[in-house]
Amino acid sequence: MMIASDVKKYGKFDVYDPNKIVGKTDAEPFRSDYISIVKDGDAGRIRLLPKNTMILSTMGALIAKDPFKIDFLYYMLNAINDLSRERNGSIIPHIYFKDYGQNIYNLPSIPEQSKISSLFTYLDSLITLHQRKLSSLKNLKNRLLDRMFCDEKSQFPSIRFTEFTNAWEQEKLGECSKFYNGLTSVSKSDFGVGKDLYIDYLNVFNNTFSQFSELKKFKNSSRQNYVQFKDVILTISSETPDEVAMSSVINWKNDYKNVAFNSFCILVRFNQLEKYDVNYIGYFFRSNSFRTQAMLMAQGISRFNINQTALKKTLFLFPPNIYEQQKIGNVLYYLDSLITLHQRKLLSLKNLKSRLLDRMFCDEKSQFPSIRFKEFTNVWEQKKLRNVVSYHSSMMIASDVKKYGKFDVYDPNKIVGKTDAEPFRSDYISIVKDGDAGRIRLLPKNTMILSTMGALIAKDPFKIDFLYYMLNAINDLSRERNGSIIPHIYFKDYGQNIYNLPSIPEQSKISSLFTYLDSLITLHQRKRITRTV
Template sequence: MRSFQGGFETSYLTGITSPAYTIFNFIDNQSQNHMFWQYLFKRKNFINSLKKVTFGIRDGKAISFSQFGDVKVEYPDFDEQKHIAITLNKIDDTIQLHERKCEELALIKKALLQKLFPKKDEIKPEVRYKNFSDAWEQRKLGEVGKTFTGLSGKTKEDFGHGDAYFVTYMNVYSNPISDLNMVENVEIDTKQQEVKKGDVFFTTSSETPEEVGMSSVWLGEEPHIYLNSFCFGFRPTGNMFNPYYLAYLLRSNNIRNKMMILAQGISRYNISKNKVMKLDITIPNIREQQKIGEFFKQLDSLIALHQRKLERLKQLKKFLLQNMFI
């Protein structure tokens, strides 16, 4: 029997299993609800209670059935077991529903990032909105904006306090549109470049080429906001871009593939901002940009909604597991 990671499972099938596992059953099957015990055995509190009877030196410590049989467990009568199991099972079903919904929406987004933006060597997308037929302009990124650096000349003592903030690396990496709350304190420094609404941030280094050059657009207007030192900024000139269009364009498959080609390194990969500025991008008129940008904005909002519901359900399940068992 393996006690690590809640290594207990309930079988609803008849068959055989590996000798690496111990199989046990109740003396009186009719008096116990198997689903209730499945939840009980997987509770962290129960797993932790087994530490005193486990043996082995690896992470997956083992426990003998004779030792397991001596562990005392408090449990309710069959009817209460049944109600607890039904409640938790309904929550699990709902969690799975929202997980599938999030996965489906993510796949839809991935497909549309391919369809609504031009593919490699193309100058127009496969799918376009009705009444839009104008040619898309092709420009190098460096022709439509200027770069700037993140924080420089700082030590660890400069962070964690102060009236200014900096945009974190994980904010840039994780979000096509920067999360205005994913910032951390730093002292005000007039020598540093403040970020502005519409700025684009790029990560410059990562452990894999697939994660280099991830981009994020900043829509905040607060003063004294800087960029972290592991990213560089790009400021578009004029009003050529809808910020949401630009955010999702730079996360499209075509641009991401180009970024991966630029990544250099062995154990850690880096990207040159000068090479990024030489990337070709495609630009429709501003009205078509707004259509595309608004669509992906709403799609991301829908994904975020299901993710929040999913997180609340997981928190509810955690609360019930802590409070419905002794």
């Protein structure tokens, strides 16, 4: 019955709300991994949370009975996703274990449960790994964009290649370049037809370098200004000042001729192209050195604009040695290539995980999954959710969460603080009870959740990570929502849901696979690069 005011800054055990750790507690935690389930609002949302942690009273906890695997049950419930059907309440949806505990599920043998949950745990770990890699690369690029270029007050950048020592030069854009306007005399009916090509607004806004693959067609009947190699296209209107004058540079030469550009853009063409490296140009106009100047010149109230007169006053800063320009441009271009690579890997992993979640779990109409580890052949057994997990509430409220403590506390999204209260002592699934009711997360042992969530803890021998991936794949908890204004979900309802479960070894293999995939995804999102420029 932990509420937010019970959460402490310091304590032995983490406390979770539906999204994250919100603090600590010294209260007795759950001593095994469990599934948290949100009781009201986002009722039915679940997470897999670790043992020796606690949750707030807004959630309940499902703990697997022996020999079921809590991780398998979690993945199963995620896959089937039927807890939302158990929601009650027209204003605030809620969900009761007395209802969803009656649900019937097909369960495999315990060994098969273990293998399935291990697979999904592995996938999740891969996803997390790639997400961390990707985040780290983006942070590194932003730091370099901020420090490898001079501003108008300095002739020397903060970070520089050691072989270059000369002061940088600066010129007003109006003195070193010419300006050209975008499409003219084109009506709405001319777009999307014809054989002529143009660069649209989003191609400029989203890309440091314009993408051929994103060129659009239009029917041209007038003389237009066409792009050339090393041209800079700038947007001239935006909803916010920090998005005015977003740039895109032409880094292709003869791939296409007579390519026009959007009428809400201005083109900048340098008078002496040989003085500047194309990659350097691209990243300078995306750096804080230029972006700060442009934002200060943006004008407007509901929409912000910048005109040629203002842009001509902005400074273009550059090292006079073109080899230094090339080295700066090459470093940042390499980082962009790595970011693109990790984004593709991350997307591939997420797609793989989604396909596996869709095909490795049985629905209520089948006792055999579409994809299976070859060593398992037994039919999956039907189990009510309440028979494979135990539900645990948390009384921890936000005011209980502390800055310091022994255990992390989660709300539905993130760690929000610490607590010394007794945590859940095993991994568990948190489930949001109100609002985004039924949303689940797999959380680690020795943590706590806020009372806006419940916790599902696998009963022995079931695998909590398998159960998490199953629930994510089936995605039926949202059907248990009740309430028309604030949806809520109750374990008494979705605990009655029936799922097909494999053996414990198969649960372990499945959850391990998905955990590995999640770790790869995280890796690509937060890759750390220690290379010295």
